[in-house]
Amino acid sequence: MAGLELRGIRKDYGSTAVLKGIDLSIADGEFVVFVGPSGCGKSTLLRVIAGLETVTAGDIRIDGAEVTQTAASDRGLAMVFQSYALYPHMTVHQNMSFALENMGIAKAEISSRVERAARMLRLTDYLQRRPAALSGGQRQRVAIGRAIVRDPKIFLFDEPLSNLDAELRVATRKELAALHAEIGGTMIYVTHDQVEAMTLADRIVVLNGGRIEQIGSPLELYNRPANLFVAGFIGSPRMNLLPTELVREETAGPAATLGIRPEHVEPCAEVDADLTVRVDLVEQLGGETFLYTSADTGGPNGLPLTIRCDGQSRLTRGDLLPVRLRRDHLHRFDATGLACRPDPILARSPS
Amino acid sequence: MxxxxxxxxxxxxxxxxxxxxxxxxxxxxxxxxxxxxxxxxxxxxxxxxxxxxxxxxxxxxxxxxxxxxxxINIVFSVTGGTALFPAERPYVGAEHYARLLDCGSYLEAASCREDLFWRGVGNTLTFTVFQMVAMVLFSLITALVLNRPIRGRGFFRAVYFFPVLLSPVVVALIWKWILQRDGLLNAVLTTAGGEKILFFVDPGWAMFWSVFVSVWAHMGFYTLILLAGLQAIPRDVYEAAEMDGTRPWRVFHRITLPLLWPNLLVVLVLVLIRSVQVFDEVFVLTGGGPGTATMMVVQYIYTTAFANQVQNFGLAGAASVLLGVVLFVLTLIQLFLTRRRAS
Incomplete structure (x- = not known):
């Protein structure tokens, strides 16, 4: 296993800059997730690390060794593709042993490694099947097995769960977390699904428009977003962003925008309320309820405000609801969109 | 409205x-x-x-x-005489078939009663073998090259396909003009200090150019089939192979070729069928000569029925039926392979 260092990585396609200077260090054994909206450059960055794309500028180092110009096959990395990219004409065993044959490893050693990986991934009964005879989840496990047998320096995952149904995605996510705990390899994982990012990552790298917006642990990003983009991107439903005028002056401070997560907006007595909102939509999930509301700002459209309540709610569309914003969970952002520090979360945060 | x-x-x-x-x-x-x-x-x-x-x-x-x-052809094959209307033709049974198949040794045309037919069979076999190998090889190489991101790829794809649009007779006439005694190629050879080569007088050269012209004329079609097959192979399979450290020859041998095999099979069978049917290009180019060196089965049938002084429709009909049976079997194989591929 190995660490990775990226310095000033740029990638241009003609006049379009896809990566605009990426600096990142990933420690040995770390599970890092690249997350961001479509077109933010996360897959391109992964492919650059893999060696499937060349860089326009910058350095890539694996375990301190410069590999920027090294071919993908010589970097010692393994990649799990979104589409699995299994060899359709080969059996599961052949798929998993193909790379080892390329390396010239002895047959006995190949069989031993393949069988070990197959046991780990519960694929032993399917070794003689072809990919077409496997389910989506099994194919994904074969793709992971193909990576494991190579004992690579770094595992690269390009949205590996996006082709699976919701139930299988949750199950495979757990398996991936268990796998990382078991083999302890350095893993870089690309996804646009923030639940995957939050549950799998040691650290999350939030990308936007070819730049890194913030790097941190999942809870750091959730509790202390560095800017409005991260605040809006991490968390579902997304953080409420409010103009400071809506809140009593003593809480707003010097900020231009206030942010508050849906779970930190509380229904309260009218006398304690910061705002009174009108309920537009009620989403009952059983264990929790999301209220999509709007606050009257005097304009043609109300200001949207999402509220998360524990349990179930009897509110219906059109109801008026006085709410209070929890002061200790307010996030403040200046006029440029950057977080104002220190803020209450910063003061409270154990990290 | x-x-x-x-x-x-x-x-x-x-x-x-x-x-x-x-x-x-x-x-x-x-x-x-x-x-x-x-x-x-x-x-x-x-x-x-x-x-x-x-x-x-x-x-x-x-x-x-x-x-x-x-x-009508089947009726002609079991009747004799020179009359055109079947009702006026006497029934002779399998006589024509027996005559065609009467051979001392099938490997030696001269030992056969209808030696020209067997020369045609031999020539067609030679033509088919060389044409199949050359056609598949060059179509595959061209498709592989055109599948790469080379400059002017669209132009080259069109260039290789254009000959397919030409009439076989036009193709043969163009190449006849190039290859004849005072043709373009000999002009180039003599200008470069060489000697004229009589391409249509030497049996080896005549067969070579028959195969060459046929490959040139039809390669674009088969290239297109193979190109479609190559483009259907997902790009990420190649990327996975790259990550797996696969060398280029092994990628071709272990990934490209097996995944292209269904298309290659279809091409092989189509080329085989068309080779067995070959007539117009070779007939216009060489006239079947020198002697009978490039006379194919279909030319034999044509000559026997229409070009000889005594028009033997019965014998030509029998040869047609035999050729038809061969083509029918080959077509069945092609249908079987195509359906298996589709499933």
Whole structure:
């Protein structure tokens, strides 16, 4: 296993800059997730690390060794593709042993490694099947097995769960977390699904428009977003962003925008309320309820405000609801969109 | 249409709307014209039999120009004489077939009673083997090159396909002009200080150029089939192979070739069928010569039936039937392979 260092990585396609200077260090054994909206450059960055794309500028180092110009096959990395990219004409065993044959490893050693990986991934009964005879989840496990047998320096995952149904995605996510705990390899994982990012990552790298917006642990990003983009991107439903005028002056401070997560907006007595909102939509999930509301700002459209309540709610569309914003969970952002520090979360945060 | 427009309160405007109105109006008029007789036919035979009414025109066409000639050909093959009308031809049974198949050794045309037929078979076999190898090899290489991101790829794809659009006779005449004694190629050779080569006098050269011209003319079609197959191989499979550290030759051998195999099989069988049928290009190019060095089976049939002083329709018919059986078997193989590929 190995660490990775990226310095000033740029990638241009003609006049379009896809990566605009990426600096990142990933420690040995770390599970890092690249997350961001479509077109933010996360897959391109992964492919650059893999060696499937060349860089326009910058350095890539694996375990301190410069590999920027090294071919993908010589970097010692393994990649799990979104589409699995299994060899359709080969059996599961052949798929998993193909790379080892390329390396010239002895047959006995190949069989031993393949069988070990197959046991780990519960694929032993399917070794003689072809990919077409496997389910989506099994194919994904074969793709992971193909990576494991190579004992690579770094595992690269390009949205590996996006082709699976919701139930299988949750199950495979757990398996991936268990796998990382078991083999302890350095893993870089690309996804646009923030639940995957939050549950799998040691650290999350939030990308936007070819730049890194913030790097941190999942809870750091959730509790202390560095800017409005991260605040809006991490968390579902997304953080409420409010103009400071809506809140009593003593809480707003010097900020231009206030942010508050849906779970930190509380229904309260009218006398304690910061705002009174009108309920537009009620989403009952059983264990929790999301209220999509709007606050009257005097304009043609109300200001949207999402509220998360524990349990179930009897509110219906059109109801008026006085709410209070929890002061200790307010996030403040200046006029440029950057977080104002220190803020209450910063003061409270154990990290 | 007018009613619809009125109901929406928005009349159609502009030339495209006017053209659409004219087209729709024409279609409506045609429907009004054909509707009553169609309804009458349907009342007469029932809705379940209507598909056969629509199939009838093509069925008549095929019956007249394909099935009937096949039937007549079979009748000719078992009758003798020089008369054209089957009723005037005496029945001879399998005599023509026996004559065609009467050989001391099938490997030696001279030992056969109908030695020209077997020369044609031998030449066709030689042509088929060389053409298949050359066609598949060059089509594959061209497809592999055209599948890469080379400069001017679209132009080259068109260039390789253009000869397919030409008539075989035109192709043969162009190459005859290049290859004849005082043709372009010999002009180039003599200008470069070499000597003229009599391509159509030497049997080896004549067969070589027959194969070459045929490959040149049809390669574009097979290249297209293989290119489609190559483009159907997912890019990420190659990327996975790259990540797996696979060397280029092994990528071709272990990834490309197996995944392209269904397309290659179709190409192989199609080339085989067309090679067995070859006539026009080679006939115009070499006339079957020198001597009978490039005379193919189909040319034998043509000559026997139409070009000889004594027109032996019966013998030609029998040879046609034998060739037809071979082609039928090859077509069955092709259908089997295509269906297996589709499934």
């Amino acid at each position: 007018t009613d619809t427009m009125r109901s929406h309160g928005e009349p159609a405007r502009g030339p495209s709307a006017a053209a659409a109105a004219v087209t729709t109006g024409g279609a409506n008029a045609l429907m009004r014209l054909t509707d009553p007789p169609m309804r009458a036919v349907q009342r007469l035979i029932g809705a379940a039999r209507m598909p056969y009414v629509f199939l009838l025109p093509n069925l008549v066409f095929f019956g007249l120009f394909v099935f009937l000639p096949i039937g």
